[in-house]
Amino acid sequence: MASPDTHPSIGFYGLGIMGSRMAANLARAGFALTVATYTPGKAEAWAAEHGAAHAETPAALAAACDVLITMVVDGAQVREVLLGPEGAIHGARAGLLCVDMSTIAPADTTAIGDELAARGIRFVDAPVTGSSPKAADGTLTIMCGGDAEDVARVRPALDVMGGLVVHVGALGSGETLKVINNAMAAANASVLAEALVVASAAGLDLDAFEQVVGAGSGGSAMLGLKAGPMRAHDWTTLFKLEHMLKDVRFCLDEAASAGVPFPSADHARDLLAAGAEKGLGQADFAALLEAVEDRAGRRV
Amino acid sequence: MASPDTHPSIGFYGLGIMGSRMAANLARAGFALTVATYTPGKAEAWAAEHGAAHAETPAALAAACDVLITMVVDGAQVREVLLGPEGAIHGARAGLLCVDMSTIAPADTTAIGDELAARGIRFVDAPVTGSSPKAADGTLTIMCGGDAEDVARVRPALDVMGGLVVHVGALGSGETLKVINNAMAAANASVLAEALVVASAAGLDLDAFEQVVGAGSGGSAMLGLKAGPMRAHDWTTLFKLEHMLKDVRFCLDEAASAGVPFPSADHARDLLAAGAEKGLGQADFAALLEAVEDRAGRRV
Numbered sequence: 001m002a003s004p005d006t007h008p009s010i011g012f013y014g015l016g017i018m019g020s021r022m023a024a025n026l027a028r029a030g031f032a033l034t035v036a037t038y039t040p041g042k043a044e045a046w047a048a049e050h051g052a053a054h055a056e057t058p059a060a061l062a063a064a065c066d067v068l069i070t071m072v073v074d075g076a077q078v079r080e081v082l083l084g085p086e087g088a089i090h091g092a093r094a095g096l097l098c099v100d101m102s103t104i105a106p107a108d109t110t111a112i113g114d115e116l117a118a119r120g121i122r123f124v125d126a127p128v129t130g131s132s133p134k135a136a137d138g139t140l141t142i143m144c145g146g147d148a149e150d151v152a153r154v155r156p157a158l159d160v161m162g163g164l165v166v167h168v169g170a171l172g173s174g175e176t177l178k179v180i181n182n183a184m185a186a187a188n189a190s191v192l193a194e195a196l197v198v199a200s201a202a203g204l205d206l207d208a209f210e211q212v213v214g215a216g217s218g219g220s221a222m223l224g225l226k227a228g229p230m231r232a233h234d235w236t237t238l239f240k241l242e243h244m245l246k247d248v249r250f251c252l253d254e255a256a257s258a259g260v261p262f263p264s265a266d267h268a269r270d271l272l273a274a275g276a277e278k279g280l281g282q283a284d285f286a287a288l289l290e291a292v293e294d295r296a297g298r299r300v
Numbered sequence: 301m302a303s304p305d306t307h308p309s310i311g312f313y314g315l316g317i318m319g320s321r322m323a324a325n326l327a328r329a330g331f332a333l334t335v336a337t338y339t340p341g342k343a344e345a346w347a348a349e350h351g352a353a354h355a356e357t358p359a360a361l362a363a364a365c366d367v368l369i370t371m372v373v374d375g376a377q378v379r380e381v382l383l384g385p386e387g388a389i390h391g392a393r394a395g396l397l398c399v400d401m402s403t404i405a406p407a408d409t410t411a412i413g414d415e416l417a418a419r420g421i422r423f424v425d426a427p428v429t430g431s432s433p434k435a436a437d438g439t440l441t442i443m444c445g446g447d448a449e450d451v452a453r454v455r456p457a458l459d460v461m462g463g464l465v466v467h468v469g470a471l472g473s474g475e476t477l478k479v480i481n482n483a484m485a486a487a488n489a490s491v492l493a494e495a496l497v498v499a500s501a502a503g504l505d506l507d508a509f510e511q512v513v514g515a516g517s518g519g520s521a522m523l524g525l526k527a528g529p530m531r532a533h534d535w536t537t538l539f540k541l542e543h544m545l546k547d548v549r550f551c552l553d554e555a556a557s558a559g560v561p562f563p564s565a566d567h568a569r570d571l572l573a574a575g576a577e578k579g580l581g582q583a584d585f586a587a588l589l590e591a592v593e594d595r596a597g598r599r600v
Contacts, residue, residue, distance in 0.1 A: 129516040141515050143508065164515055166508040176502050177512055184495050184518030191487040191564040195480050198551070201558035202476050208443065208466040212477055215441050215464055216429040218484030220520035251498070258501035260596040263567060264491040296560040 007031055007156050011065030013058060013081050014102070015039075015046050018128070019071035021135035022101070022161045027052050029160040036061040038077075058082070059091030066093070067154055071101045075108035082112060089119055097122040099154050101142070105250045106175040107257070109145070113171045123171060124150045126158060127178040131238065139163035145173030176254050183251035186244055186268035186285065188222040193271075193289040196230055200300045206231055226286040231300060233290075235283035242281035245272040307331055307456050311365030313358060313381050314402070315339075315346050318428070319371035321435035322401070322461045327352050329460040336361040338377075358382070359391030366393070367454055370400045375408035382412060389419050397422040399454050401442070405550045406475040407557070409445070413471045423471060424450045426458060427478040431538065439463035445473030476554050483551035486544050486568035486585065488522040493571075493589040496530055500600045506531055526586040531600060533590075535583035542581035545572040 009032040012023040019037075023046075027033050033052040035043045047054035055061040058081045062068055068088055070081050078100050082088045088098060098121060100109065106125075113123040124146035134140050142162035144151045151167045158165045168177050195218070199209045210227050213219055229235070248269045255262040274291035275281075293299050309332040312323040319337075323346075327333050333352040337343045347354035355361040358381045362368055368388055370381050378400050382388045388398060398421060400409065406425075413423040424446035434440050442462035444451045451467045458465045468477050495518070499509045510527050513519055529535070548569045555562040574591035575581075593599050 129512070141512055143512050164511065166511055167505070168508040168512075169502075169504050173502070173504050177499065177504055177509060180495050180499055180502075180504075180509070181513050181516045181518040184491055184513060184520075185516070187491040187564075188488055188518065188520055191484055191491070194562050194564050195484050197560050198555045198558060198562050199477065199480055201560045202469075202473070202480075202554055204469050204473050204477055204480075205467070208468040209477060209480070211464065211466055212429070212441055212443050212468075213481050213484060216481045216485070217521050217525070218481040218488065220484075220488055220522075221517050222520075225517070254502055255498045258498065260497050260501045260598055262494050262498050264487075264494050264564070267563060267567070298560055 008066035008153065009034070009064070010157055011036070011055070011061040011068040012071070013037060013061060013068065014071035015042055016071070017132050018135045020046065021132060022071060022140070023052070024050055025138045025160050026157060031157060031160070034061055034064040057086040058084070058088045059086050061091070062088035062096060063091035063093065066095065067097045067099060067157065069099045069101055069157070073102065075104035078102055078104055078108070079112055083115055089116070089121065092119070092121055094120070097124065097150055097153055099124045099126050101126045101128055103127045103178055103247065104175060106172040106179065106254050109172040109175045122147070122150045124154060125172060125174040126154070127174050128162065129178065129181060134163070135161070142166070143168050143174040143177045145169055145175065146171045179247045179251035179254065182244060182247040183262065183265040183268065185222055186248050186272060186288070187264040188220040189226055189286065189288060190268045190271050190292070192220065192222050192226060193230060193292040196227070196289070196300045197292055197296045197298060201296070201298055206300075229284065229286045230289045235280065235287040237282065237284045239285055240281065241272055241275050241283050241285040241287055244285035245269065245276055248272060308366035308453065309334070309364070310457055311336070311355070311361040311368040312371070313337060313361060313368065314371035315342055316371070317432050318435045320346065321432060322371060322440070323352070324350055325438045325460050326457060331457060331460070334361055334364040357386040358384070358388045359386050361391070362388035362396060363391035363393065366395065367397045367399060367457065369457070370398070370402055372402050374402070375404035378402055378404055378408070379412055383415055389416070389421065392419070392421055394420070397424065397450055397453055399424045399426050401426045401428055403427045403478055403547065404475060406472040406479065406554050409472040409475050422447070422450050424454060425472060425474040426454070427474050428462065429478065429481060434463070435461070442466070443468050443474040443477045445469055445475065446471045479547045479551040479554065482544060482547040483562065483565040483568065485522055486548050486572060486588070487564040488520040489526055489586065489588060490568045490571050490592070492520065492522050492526060493530060493592040496527070496589070496600045497592055497596045497598060501596070501598055506600075529584065529586045530589045535580065535587045537582065537584045539585055540581065541572055541575050541583050541585040541587055544585035545569065545576055548572060
């Protein structure tokens with residue numbers, strides 16, 4: 001382990017389900033940590049519990065750290081925290097590096113990066129995959145976009161939060177890979193949902209279907225995670241359908257910017273949008289099965 | 301292990317790459333085995349090497365066994381072996397059970413089953429997934445369609461050839477599940493190919509892409525098997541594109557018979573057909589990437 005003394009001091013904004021667990025790993029690893037969040041009083045209580053300092057505003061947070069990490073809900077919040085009236089730009093020390101670990105549109109990342117660069121502030125995107133247990137264990141997958149030097153500077157902190165940390169390319173590349181991964185998940189889930197309807201309509205034993213496909217070339221992470229909930233029509237939310245729809249749209253925006261089509265993701269977007277129109281936006285995205293069933297005129 | 305004495309005597313027709321390895325496991329397990337195949341002299345040589353008997357025609361093979369297994373190329377061959385001028389029907393003992401382990405159209409399976417039933421001959425479909433190493437190891441996945449009693453009768457032999465043997469439903473269900481699995485593989489491969497083009501066009505590091513998606517929700521059996529060959533444009537054939545196209549079409553026929561759509565498989569069929577039109581029918585089906593690249597106007 002490197003000595004904490006050689007590490008940059010960290011500011012962490014956002015103490016939600018993911019952020020609180022990620023920041024706890026930084027505190028545990030001995031980083032000099034200051035936290036802040038939108039909800040009054042929450043940062044103070046969290047800091048007392050975890051032996052960290054706290055700040056009242058993003059500007060005050062920026063004044064207390066070398067590296068400022070954001071883990072919030074969307075691009076608007078990232079913009080507010082970094083560039084808003086009480087944003088980090090108003091308290092930044094020389095050489096501040098901002099690291100956004102939220103999942104936002106890659107185009108927002110590059111736009112925010114341009115505004116920060118105009119003020120001499122560095123920016124890295126480092127979104128994560130993995131749910132709250134992996135956040136707690138420090139085994140998230142973290143995909144970074146930005147200059148190699150900046151990524152190297154924040155890597156000791158990322159290594160504490162992640163099991164796999166990769167540098168993907170220029171600023172925005174982490175977000176781009178994140179939304180491509182999610183679009184692939186949505187597309188593979190669409191394949192699964194349609195196949196379940198066909199198998200059910202053909203009278204197959206669906207336990208056998210799961211076993212055989214899971215052992216075979218048709219298998220996918222989605223089969224392992226979503227075949228059971230789909231068969232049970234159990235939409236207990238692990239990842240909201242409306243959030244998946246947003247990510248697939250971001251991915252399609254990136255594909256369009258790059259001048260290439262992504263028809264499988266177009267199809268997944270249509271199914272997710274149909275699910276959202278049915279009022280399933282807050283359900284788990286496995287509920288896209290209902291859109292497939294509506295089109296087939298048959299339930300699994 | 302059950303004693304071979306309690307096992308039915310087995311006839312095995314078809315000694316190709318898969319069949320020869322599957323039959324060798326039956327011989328090794330002590331089944332009373334007679335083999336036959338289309339190529340003159342091949343069965344005799346194989347039988348001498350493996351301590352089995354051989355027959356010159358399917359009719360003679362049927363006369364020597366209780367259970368006749370076919371492992372051939374397509375439905376026309378299965379029909380010829382079982383119902384042709386020298387077919388099994390002309391030598392069948394009372395109570396013969398035929399077991400087709402080839403991958404053929406489910407509709408052919410049920411049609412052949414009807415003709416056999418008219419002659420008092422039982423029929424089970426039991427296609428396999430897994431390549432020649434799994435055939436050699438006896439670890440194939442085998443999916444059975446037919447009456448439970450018939451499946452139970454052949455199960456000791458199937459257990460010698462397979463690591464996972466499941467009864468899926470009525471006659472033809474094994475073939476239906478096989479072509480659904482393959483259609484899912486083709487659809488997931490289409491998702492992968494399109495995502496690779498997007499990631500490449502967006503300037504992402506493709507090693508990072510493989511690592512992150514492989515560890516994440518976008519992962520699939522196809523990512524593990526085909527991302528490398530796709531990136532290298534290496535179409536060394538493991539499973540021919542034209543065979544995958546055939547299976548996807550069979551799957552779509554079954555979906556249509558069952559009255560439900562399978563749009564993801566429609567899309568995969570279109571990409572495979574475009575690949576076949578480019579002359580890639582003999583290439584591995586990973587070559588569907590070229591159809592994706594043509595549509596995108598960009599190579600990975």
